Amino acid sequence: MTDSEHNNKGSNSLITRRKFLTGLAAGAATLTLPFGNTDASIWEEYFRQHFTRLDKDELKNILANLEKKLSQEYGKDVTVRATPPMENVLFGYAIDLSRCIGCRKCVYACVKENNLSRNPEVHWIVNLQFRKNEKWLNMEEGNAYYNPEIVPEKGYYYVPTQCQQCENPPCVKVCPVKATWKEPDGMIVVDYNWCIGCRYCMAACPYGARHFNWGKPYIPKEELNPDMHYLGNRPQYKGVVGKCTWCIQRTREGRYTACVEICPVGARKFGNMLDPKSELRYILEHMKVFRLKEDLGTNPKFFYFFSMGSSVKS
């Protein structure tokens, strides 16, 4: 070692203690600088509070930054809203089981509308196939993986399932950080930035409605749906839970959910249960309606009925 390197008292190493500490401090400081596309968002995102604790300005900034980030990342003009619930609205859903043909168009429309991960593949709607004259809608015996050439299959019927939006939701009860809660218009939502990924809610849900992002979600850029809601269809993160929100980004703007719109046989019904003139109320008042796992006391707002003898031949 040369004399010029012995330039600190009591030290004869190439990296002196002072140099090391200075370098460490500088390195730590650079983490606070905005660089590239991150926009100092690392710290903001990490320390962001629960959605219900954000004040109006904070929320505005968050949405604006999110829009900017997503627009850049996906090359589309992204809007992220946080539209509040409408007054005097409690949404309800009903499936006409005499019509469902098991085509799964709803499953894939949901994937596209809600920006669900294609790889790993996440589905928020699961259609269960039951054999007629044999399985008696026994929830222990449904088959989610039917794969024939053509549907409907002779001798089978189909029961689509998704989040039942319970009025007494077990998932909300168990969440240790209240990352999931019931909104006034009835949807159970998740704050993707608050969820710690403990998956207790998934153990608690009787309907298999909650889905975990086990890996980093992947959405092909050209397929991104750019009309988003903060509590709904914005792209989720690895390590958090997501679930059907009755297309909160649509229904709070007065539209139908994607699954209701795409169903080719009109098996899906949606509306405001508080409106005495709604289709939902008509169904509840006139049809033979039942719910899944009624005995568990979850009080779901998702109803099933048969409007007629089967429209499916045999």
Place this chain on the structure above:
Amino acid sequence: MFDAIKGIFKVLLTGSKAYKLLIAVLFFLSIVGMIFLFKQFEQGLIATNMRDQVSWGWYIANFTFLVGVAAAAVVLVVPAYLYHHEPIHDIVILGEIMAVSAVSMCLMFVTFDMGSPERFWHLIPKIGIFNFPQSILAWDVFVLNLYLFLNLFLVAYTFYKLYTGQPFNKKLTWPLILFSIPAAISIHTVTAFIYVGLPARPFWSAAILAPRFIASAFCSGPAFMLILFQIIRGKTRFKVTDEALFKIGEIITYAMALNLFFLISELFKERYSATAHIASLDYLWYGLHGHNQLVPWIWTALVFNSIAFLLLLIPKTRKRLPTLNLACVLIFAGVYIEKGMGLVFPGFIPSTMGEIYDYFPNALELWISIGIWAVGMLIFTVLSKIAIAVKTGELRARK
């Protein structure tokens, strides 16, 4: 202060070849675990075999088992302090150290099972949102940390008083020790309630679950401790009398009797009533629709526990160390299987919508678990080494 720290380092860095080898092996296993953990952080939990259908697996199974081991410290505390059983009183510190090690492992298992563990601060009241008292998980976070600090304090206090040669302040320690008894029961009861409170899972939603947890914990924890204590007494100057070991053996006998009785109660209720809700039970014990991956495991556990019970019941075999030790090993394995393959996995199989996913942990999950156990055993070794040093007088403050 510095003398104490220097003394501790001296104690930890000197020891037999066996001790140094143990530390080296545990250290190595911790590093291996950490390497796999980095992979899991990078890829996400998709690197495990857990999926939506079985969303809790090997990590939570280990967590559940270890809460029981932690609670079992009370099996030493009660005879030592309430019944003034001197032989056990001399070794109760090791039980408290076991509790600290076990709860530390619990916290590691739960943290590395989370999808977003960096968001742990969301659990802190006021800064985050702590859903207490509605969420039983929030309860568990609370009681586990309380129990950890309680035992950590008692251990540290014991070390300090023995090191300085000062008398113990009974007015301080007695209430804490008394409190540790219901605290121990509470941690395993609350952990059981995490499962019991879920009507979506009929396999778990049974009143007998909490009593069964306590009974199996009071077998497995002390069984583990019995083996460790004999290793300690064989390798160090720390005295553990046969009388203490045999008294613990007696307690384990009663606990296993209760455990088996609760099992019979559970099996009768489910199989005699034979409703659709026994699908998970059938999957576990007989196989379901041709899926029978777990069947050999649970029957092995039953055989182990039954043989162990017989060995413990018969005084000749209970009061001889070779057969007592065999019983302990069988119990540890039996209850470990019961809590993992026997409790956590079948709760998810079939899923709430009837789907069967044959979950079994993969290599990554196993190596991370081994790493966590290694860290826990390192904590136990380090604290025990200090305990032995202060108790035998090797580590003392200079006058």
